[in-house]
Amino acid sequence: MTQRRADRPITLISSRARFLAPAAIASAMLVRRGITVSAQATATPDSLLESAIVAMSELDSFAFHLTTHGGETLFMEGISLNEVTGSVERPNRFTATAEVSLIIATIELTMISADGRLWFTDPFGAAGSWQEIPLSDFADVDPTVVINPDRLLIPALSIIENPTVLGEEELEPGVLATRIDGTVDLSTVTGITGTPAAGEFGFSLPDQMPFSVWIDGESLVRRIEVSGPILPLESDSIVRRVDIFGFNEPVDIQPPS
Numbered sequence: 001m002t003q004r005r006a007d008r009p010i011t012l013i014s015s016r017a018r019f020l021a022p023a024a025i026a027s028a029m030l031v032r033r034g035i036t037v038s039a040q041a042t043a044t045p046d047s048l049l050e051s052a053i054v055a056m057s058e059l060d061s062f063a064f065h066l067t068t069h070g071g072e073t074l075f076m077e078g079i080s081l082n083e084v085t086g087s088v089e090r091p092n093r094f095t096a097t098a099e100v101s102l103i104i105a106t107i108e109l110t111m112i113s114a115d116g117r118l119w120f121t122d123p124f125g126a127a128g129s130w131q132e133i134p135l136s137d138f139a140d141v142d143p144t145v146v147i148n149p150d151r152l153l154i155p156a157l158s159i160i161e162n163p164t165v166l167g168e169e170e171l172e173p174g175v176l177a178t179r180i181d182g183t184v185d186l187s188t189v190t191g192i193t194g195t196p197a198a199g200e201f202g203f204s205l206p207d208q209m210p211f212s213v214w215i216d217g218e219s220l221v222r223r224i225e226v227s228g229p230i231l232p233l234e235s236d237s238i239v240r241r242v243d244i245f246g247f248n249e250p251v252d253i254q255p256p257s
Contacts, residue, residue: 043178045163045165045180045182048178048180048215048219049157049163051215052157052219053157055219055220056157056221059090059247060089060248061087061088061090061248062087062246063085063087063244064084064149065083065242065243065245066147067083067241067243068238068239068240070237070238070239081099082101082106083098083099084097084098087253088149088251089251089252089253090150093253094112094148094150095110095111095112095113097110098147109121109123111144112256113144113148114255115255117255118133118144119132119255119256120133152189152230153240156186156211159188159189160213161182161184162182162183163181164180164181166179166181167179171243175222177222178216179213180212180215181210183211184211184226185208186206209228210226210227210228211226212225212226222244222245223241223243224241224244225241225242226239
């Protein structure tokens with residue numbers, strides 16, 4: 001009878017194991033050196049965007065901060081928007097506090113949009129007074145389109161053309177997100193159904209704009225940047241940045257009484 005030698009190890013290595021072994025060794029070396037390998041690093045831009053669209057559609061609420069660089073959000077001559085901080089309560093309500101530059105002064109306004117109506121705090125009225133603003137006062141330009149990211153920029157995630165992953169960035173301490181660059185035809189957003197409901201915005205939207213989105217490890221969109229004018233009077237160099245946070249935190253937006 002033939003005995004098996006105790007000092008001869010028996011190894012069974014599958015073809016898949018042989019294929020994965022170099023990658024496993026490389027990953028182990030990176031971890032030993034303090035370099036983490038994100039699961040998003042190997043994902044395709046299309047799969048990252050698809051996951052982000054699903055994750056964002058499942059939210060009931062979120063907060064945002066809108067800033068502009070290289071220009072101003074210009075609604076009409078002499079009235080521009082500097083920055084906005086606000087919250088969205090789905091399906092169709094949002095509130096925001098905006099810094100607005102007028103011809104003679106800079107003022108702070110709070111706005112509430114609910115069920116297709118729009119109110120602003122009255123800067124010239126008594127404290128706590130509100131005024132409903134007919135959209136016709138803005139020459140048929142609905143200002144909530146360029147302020148509320150749920151109206152235009154978040155729906156645009158589904159129409160990004162030629163998306164490319166640029167890498168992972170730390171947007172703030174402890175918040176890592178994968179950046180994807182591409183272009184969008186914002187004019188097609190009016191044909192998107194779901195949240196928000198499709199509708200005519202009252203002005204011509206650009207058909208090609210550089211578009212960047214940052215997606216975190218939970219597939220939530222943390223930042224969006226879009227370059228170029230949306231409103232007719234804006235400069236060609238304007239860049240809108242929307243930082244998104246406060247996911248599903250309690251929000252109760254009520255129209256003024």
